[in-house]
Amino acid sequence: MEASLEDRLHSIHQRIDTAAKAANRSSQEIELVVVTKNHGYELALELLALGESQFGENKDQEASLKASQVAENLPAGQTAPTWHFVGQLQSNKVRSMLSYSSVLHSLDRSSLLKELGKQLAKTPEQSLDVFIELNLTDDPNRGGVELKDLMGFTEQVLAVPQLKLLGVMGVAGLNVEPAVDFARILKASQEVQTLSKTATFISAGMSGDFEEAIGFGATHLRIGTAITGKR
Numbered sequence: 001m002e003a004s005l006e007d008r009l010h011s012i013h014q015r016i017d018t019a020a021k022a023a024n025r026s027s028q029e030i031e032l033v034v035v036t037k038n039h040g041y042e043l044a045l046e047l048l049a050l051g052e053s054q055f056g057e058n059k060d061q062e063a064s065l066k067a068s069q070v071a072e073n074l075p076a077g078q079t080a081p082t083w084h085f086v087g088q089l090q091s092n093k094v095r096s097m098l099s100y101s102s103v104l105h106s107l108d109r110s111s112l113l114k115e116l117g118k119q120l121a122k123t124p125e126q127s128l129d130v131f132i133e134l135n136l137t138d139d140p141n142r143g144g145v146e147l148k149d150l151m152g153f154t155e156q157v158l159a160v161p162q163l164k165l166l167g168v169m170g171v172a173g174l175n176v177e178p179a180v181d182f183a184r185i186l187k188a189s190q191e192v193q194t195l196s197k198t199a200t201f202i203s204a205g206m207s208g209d210f211e212e213a214i215g216f217g218a219t220h221l222r223i224g225t226a227i228t229g230k231r
């Protein structure tokens with residue numbers, strides 16, 4: 001028999017606890033962001049009922065529709081989820097993303113930073129939590145800030161008062177062992193913290209490698225298919 005959503009979720013939480021213990025960490029300091037992309041809003045509602053509240057999406061069109069459908073269908077007394085945007089974001093989608101998302105994991109280039117500053121300036125009371133996405137490959141055309149540019153880019157981010165820099169984000173294992181990339185993400189995190197003491201968070205680890213990521217200090221796991229099933 002196929003495992004239910006609840007079973008898969010339970011098993012992921014157990015694996016997070018076990019990996020945290022093995023790394024001498026508390027699982028309290030590790031946030032599970034369930035990546036709900038490619039699934040309808042009904043799945044997000046099921047996850048809410050199961051106690052999850054942090055959801056990740058990677059396409060603006062899908063995310064903005066889903067966020068409004070979830071809001072419209074929210075059972076009485078149920079708190080709305082927090083939406084995390086984790087994918088590459090076109091500059092012309094910034095305004096839309098800001099309307100439903102509280103955390104951007106993929107701040108990956110100066111042009112996006114500039115547009116965020118411009119759109120946020122229109123709503124002075126609004127702020128956005130961000131992670132700087134690292135490019136861990138040798139291909140400069142891939143999304144993410146190259147390590148050699150990280151300090152300069154971090155300073156640019158810190159200069160935008162409406163952005164709260166949480167830390168760094170990476171997708172590991174694109175062309176090396178995930179552990180090699182997780183070690184580089186951790187080192188980048190320590191460098192960023194020399195510029196901002198509060199940027200202590202690390203968004204890393206997906207369905208296939210989250211246990212390893214926990215060993216390298218990941219604080220925000222972005223887990224999709226291992227919980228939601230394939231689509």
Ligand SMILES: *Cc1c(COP(=O)(O)O)cnc(C)c1O
Nearest residue numbers: 035058086206207222223224225
């Ligand atoms: C889809 C996605 C994930 C989740 O991937 P799974 O392998 O399904 O866990 C995490 N991060 C980003 C940026 C994604 O696009």
